[in-house]
Amino acid sequence: NAxxxxxxxxxxxxxxxxxxxxxxxxxxxNSMYWYRQDPGMGLRLIYYSASExxxxxxEVPNGYNVSRLNKREFSxxxxxxxxxxxxxxxxxxxxxxxxxxxxxxxxxxTRLTVL
Amino acid sequence: xxxxxxxxxxxxxxxxEDVSMNCTSSSIFNTxxxxxxxxxxxxxxLIALYKAGELTSNGRLTAQFGITRKDSFLNISASIxxxxxxxxxxxxxxxxxxxxxxxxxxxKVLA
Numbered sequence: 387n388a389x390x391x392x393x394x395x396x397x398x399x400x401x402x403x404x405x406x407x408x409x410x411x412x413x414x415x416n417s418m419y420w421y422r423q424d425p426g427m428g429l430r431l432i433y434y435s436a437s438e439x440x441x442x443x444x445e446v447p448n449g450y451n452v453s454r455l456n457k458r459e460f461s462x463x464x465x466x467x468x469x470x471x472x473x474x475x476x477x478x479x480x481x482x483x484x485x486x487x488x489x490x491x492x493x494x495x496t497r498l499t500v501l
Numbered sequence: 502x503x504x505x506x507x508x509x510x511x512x513x514x515x516x517x518e519d520v521s522m523n524c525t526s527s528s529i530f531n532t533x534x535x536x537x538x539x540x541x542x543x544x545x546x547l548i549a550l551y552k553a554g555e556l557t558s559n560g561r562l563t564a565q566f567g568i569t570r571k572d573s574f575l576n577i578s579a580s581i582x583x584x585x586x587x588x589x590x591x592x593x594x595x596x597x598x599x600x601x602x603x604x605x606x607x608x609k610v611l612a
Contacts, residue, residue, distance in 0.1 A: 390543075417598055428505075428589065429544075429602040436598055444599065476543055480598075487551060488593065489534060490600060492543035 387412050390493035392477050398499045399467045407462040407496050409477030416482035418460035419444075419490065420452060422473040429476065435460055437482060467500045474498070507590055507603030515611050520577040522606040524590035532593040533573040534600065535564050539586045547588075548575070580610050 390411045399405055411418065419434040421444075431444030435454040449471060451463045460479075464471060474497050478490040507524045514520055524533075532551055536544035548559050550566035550573060557564055561578045573590055587607050591600040 419598075426604060428604040429591075431599055434598055487549060488532065488598070489546055489549050490591075491546060492536075494543045495541075 389413065390477055390479055390491055392475075392493040392496050394496060395494065396497045398501065399464075400501050401468060403467050404463070404465050405467065406464075407475055407477075407498075408459070409461065409493060410459045411477075411479040411491075411493075412458065413479060413491065414457070415479035415491075416457070417480045417488075418454065419478040419480075420450075420460070420462045421476045421478065422446065423476060423495075424473050432462065432475075464498075467498075469500045472498060472500045505590055505592060505601055505603040507606055509606055510604070511607040511609070513609045513611060514580055516580060516582060518580055520580055520584070520608060521574065522588060523572060523574045524592070524603045525572045526592055526601070527571070528592070528594055528601075529570040530573075530592035531570070531595045532600075533564070533566050534591040534593075535562075535573070535575050536589045536591065537586045538589065538605070544589055577608075580608075582610050582612055584608060585610050 393408045416437045420432040421429040433452040435441045438457045453461045474495050477493040480490045505524045535548045538544045548564040553570050555566040564575045587605040589605045590603040593600045
């Protein structure tokens with residue numbers, strides 16, 4: 387099992403460009419999450435999907451959109467990138483709330499720089 | 502947004518020493534998780550705790566769920582160079598999908 391995979395691993399954008407970060411998990415988890423990690427800030431939740439077909443805003447959703455393509459895949463889109471979105475982005479997955487212990491497992495991250 | 506208070510922020514220790522770090526919250530949690538993150542990698546789950554007072558070990562790592570349910574502790578015994586990394590705690594309240602993450606403890610081990 388690969389666990390949680392993310393693509394790309396690195397990306398450089400110019401201000402105003404758009405891009406989509408991809409995430410997939412092979413653990414048959416129902417819930418998936420997108421976080422950003424900035425120095426000294428810990429991990430902050432951008433969006434999450436409790437189950438296929440649902441998405442909800444997290445702590446810092448502005449400037450982002452998400453799509454839960456199917457049970458395995460959850461993508462994060464930046465429509466018009468800004469320098470403030472320079473960060474490391476992590477995708478995570480877990481079993482559904484109330485099923486198992488809801489531990490979250492993380493992907494390797496996407497390092498995004500916006501110039 | 503809400504964050505956990507994790508301390509210390511960083512530690513420099515000699516190989517073989519024991520390490521202690523902790524997280525505190527103003528909220529009551531029903532789950533605590535401890536992760537380790539190495540440079541260029543994602544966080545890796547080390548230990549999960551589900552009940553107040555629970556003490557769980559994973560090799561040289563031991564974590565405890567505080568009896569007030571507002572804190573958790575992680576101890577590493579007999580540190581080795583590969584323990585280097587950033588250790589994060591994360592807590593969750595009942596009925597929510599969302600974990601709150603600490604800001605991390607950066608551990609450096611001097612051989």
